[in-house]
Amino acid sequence: MIRPGIFFRGMAMGAADVVPGVSGGTLALITGIYEELIDTLGGITPRLLGVWRREGFAAFWQQANLTFLMTLLAGIFTSIALLARLITWLLATHPVPVWAFFSGLILASILMVLSPLRQRGLVQGMAFALGTLTAVLIAFAPAMSGGAGALVFFLSGMLAICAMILPGISGSFILLLLGMYQPVLEAVKEVQVPLLLAFLSGCAIGLLSFVHILKWTLHHYHDTVMALLAGFMAGSLVKLWPWRVADAAGLQDQWFTPAGYAATTGQSAQTLLALSTAVMAVALVWLLHRLAPVHNSAMANRKDG
Template sequence: MTAPQSPRPSEWSAADNQPKSLAATYIKGMAMGAADIVPGVSGGTIALIAGIYERLINALGSIGPSLWQVFRAEGGLRGLLAVWRQVDATFLLFLLLGIASSFTTLAGMIKHLLDHQPLLIWSFFFGLVVATVFLLLTEIKRWSIGRMLLFLVGLISAVVISSLPIMTTTPSLPYLFFAGAVAICAMILPGVSGSFILLLLGAYDAVLEAVDTMNLSILLTVIAGMATGLLLFTRALKWLLAHYYQATLALLTGFIAGSLVKVWPWKVDALGTLDSDAIYNVMPWQYPAGAQWATTIGLMLLGAVLVSLLSWWGNRHA
């Protein structure tokens, strides 16, 4: 089973916006949203495995001042439709609807599991990420010294980011704008979790609570920051994917492999006990509640099977 590669922009046709294809896009968006809620797991990883990553980057990278020229060339309603097609807006709309659905329906449940059953949810995502790394490694057609170095750069970068101390602060709205701009760049990069960046910046709890309570002032501020960061970041990534796809894939796979440090299931606090500050990795046999091999390995296998099925499905519906 290999991870599907997104089609080039010229290969996207009207068939990609048929109801069946859009339903698949919506479901993939839900999977991305569920992953983004968990600190340490990236929605970009899901997009890459599901075969929509390059299409997503190209669509986002098409948003910019040049759209005014596209609109002026036709004018009126025709111009608006031309802009809509230029940015692949139907695809983006259904993907965002899927992500939003996950955030509104799953945020509370995932937060509850992280607080009360961390070993179970981390085990599931650990298996998911391990399987993802193996799938993507098979996509590197020919390894060279340069690609191996890029893989190591991605891996080391993700490990360093995962090891940074978490900031404790009461975020203001300008700070939340900044946090959103930084986090969205991480969400787009497979292996670098946007929610973990929010956690590092001390904004994760505020954002998750705002989603639960529908605090529009916080939500709109974070969304504005995300939109700003997205427009500034995706152009560079779009160019890299267009010109150096295999090298960029090696770098992104390194990011995902490095994120395994963050999603390691067996964590304790500084005193070696279990509480909300359990962020330090230990060996399974050092875990206070026991390794729970049957449960943890079973959930890892479940995560690996699901990501393999998503990859297979992405090949059929990319």
């Protein structure tokens, strides 16, 4: 059965993935589909071919949860095709309220992720601190430079896709750090098939390898992993601070207070508008969180059935 809500969640993930510093995994976590996504991707193994041979294609499709996965991917790709230019334009023309919106989104999401955890001991606290520190270090890391051959595209794809499914760590930002964000965009623009195939191959291998580790840890150390992921999200707030200015190369940022931003750039700090968009984001997270239990109940019924 097709679930329209999954398509729109995919659109939210796709919109996030085109923005350096925002993770599609965060949107999956906010909207309550993160664990199903990891379980579905982790379940794609050669064992499914045996299900196909023994029980037929319909059983294979259901066992692999491909309706969920295909609907989600359709939403992601639709969003990238329709919204990428709009989001790019908004970031170029109205950066402060847009980044404030994303900051509010992440800040509210951290509370939503942590609130249902049953285990809140030293281990979970350390996991949260480790995730925060890791994301902060990534935000301050200097960008790399170098050649961009097929092997580099392949390895970049592996790293970026692993980051993309982790809440708080943006795959596109990892590409920026590697100095590969612009080369990948140019390869897409100029339809450089060999380089794109190398990049997509790296994405596929990285995803199917890393997701098994993530699935196992979620099943065995759920609350600790969720605390770690919440830490990733908290650390990413450094990169999402609305009042910052990039250097000439667009790789390193300087952080300012609203007043400092206005004095440095000669532009309005738009403080009231930024606060308003942040509040809107908090309200959106609350709404999505209220809808998530309905989805999670449907997921549980599917597993039991």
